Amino acid sequence: xxxxxxxxxxxxxAEVTFRSxxxxxxxxxxxxxxxxxxxxxxxxxxxxxxxxxxxxxxxxTTSGGMVGGDKLAFxxxxxxxxxxxxxxxxxxxxxxxxxxxxxxAVDLDVADGGWLEWxxxxxxxxxxxxxxxxxxxxxxxxxxxxxxxxxxxxxxxRGEVFTTGLARDAWDVSIDGRPIWRDALHLEGDVxxxxxxxxxFDGARANATAILxxxxxxxxxxxxxxxxxxxxxxxxxxxxxxxxxxxxxxxxARFMARDPMKLRRVYGAWWKKFRxxxxxxxxxxxxxxxx
Numbered sequence: 415x416x417x418x419x420x421x422x423x424x425x426x427x428a429e430v431t432f433r434s435x436x437x438x439x440x441x442x443x444x445x446x447x448x449x450x451x452x453x454x455x456x457x458x459x460x461x462x463x464x465x466x467x468x469x470x471x472x473x474x475t476t477s478g479g480m481v482g483g484d485k486l487a488f489x490x491x492x493x494x495x496x497x498x499x500x501x502x503x504x505x506x507x508x509x510x511x512x513x514x515x516x517x518x519a520v521d522l523d524v525a526d527g528g529w530l531e532w533x534x535x536x537x538x539x540x541x542x543x544x545x546x547x548x549x550x551x552x553x554x555x556x557x558x559x560x561x562x563x564x565x566x567x568x569x570x571x572r573g574e575v576f577t578t579g580l581a582r583d584a585w586d587v588s589i590d591g592r593p594i595w596r597d598a599l600h601l602e603g604d605v606x607x608x609x610x611x612x613x614x615f616d617g618a619r620a621n622a623t624a625i626l627x628x629x630x631x632x633x634x635x636x637x638x639x640x641x642x643x644x645x646x647x648x649x650x651x652x653x654x655x656x657x658x659x660x661x662x663x664x665x666x667a668r669f670m671a672r673d674p675m676k677l678r679r680v681y682g683a684w685w686k687k688f689r690x691x692x693x694x695x696x697x698x699x700x701x702x703x704x705x
Contacts, residue, residue, distance in 0.1 A: 424485065427451070428457070432445035432469060432491070470700060474502075481510075496529075505536045513544075520549040521552075542577075547563070549586070552588050554589075555590070581602075618655075618670040626664065638658040653671060655669070669681050
């Protein structure tokens with residue numbers, strides 16, 4: 415009698431909270447760990463911060479990727495007066511699914527006077543993958559969040575494009591408990607038709623969204639646009655399409671490109687310049703991004 419192997423569904427979670435540190439070890443914007451929890455396949459690493467930069471937590475997913483039915487959740491919190499950067503060890507891969515969706519939940523919370531950065535690597539969607547991701551951002555008082563996500567539609571180096579499946583990438587943003595922005599990218603079914611349509615992605619194979627959230631964030635719109643101009647300098651006109659807009663309490667930057675590596679370079683160049691202009695932080699990316 416043959417037994418059919420049953421795959422174990424992944425249900426990983428990680429939580430990290432930083433508080434404002436005291437003493438010489440926490441000068442220069444460094445923060446102290448206040449809460450840490452994780453369960454397989456998620457882990458958290460704490461590399462030594464680069465001189466003058468933020469305390470950093472690195473999210474690691476040891477399963478190597480997500481398949482249908484898997485769930486991953488991350489909660490990053492920065493308490494009053496603290497500053498911290500959350501990033502990931504590598505790109506997240508979403509494999510082909512025979513039906514069930516993969517679910518990802520990201521919750522970012524910054525308290526009064528705090529600064530939180532969320533800069534994961536790109537999410538790569540294999541053909542026939544199914545992903546639902548929701549990023550919730552909450553800022554209190556004068557706290558600010560700089561957060562972004564990047565998505566690649568297919569394993570392009572292998573000639574594979576994300577032709578069909580599900581890609582839902584939703585944002586829910588609030589300040590002092592009041593919703594200020596909700597947004598969702600939803601691609602399902604014949605995805606390739608939408609990716610190639612001139613009125614949609616026009617052949618783009620990667621996109622990214624970055625937001626600055628907090629009281630008075632809209633005042634940084636001109637800086638966001640100047641940083642975009644700097645980031646695309648030297649590229650052909652349509653290599654990477656990008657733009658920024660603002661509403662009360664939020665700046666939104668969008669990126670789209672046929673070549674994911676060109677988008678990644680522009681996205682990273684914009685990020686490090688924008689963090690410097692808005693927060694006075696070093697104009698650089700985490701070590702894991704500098705490849």
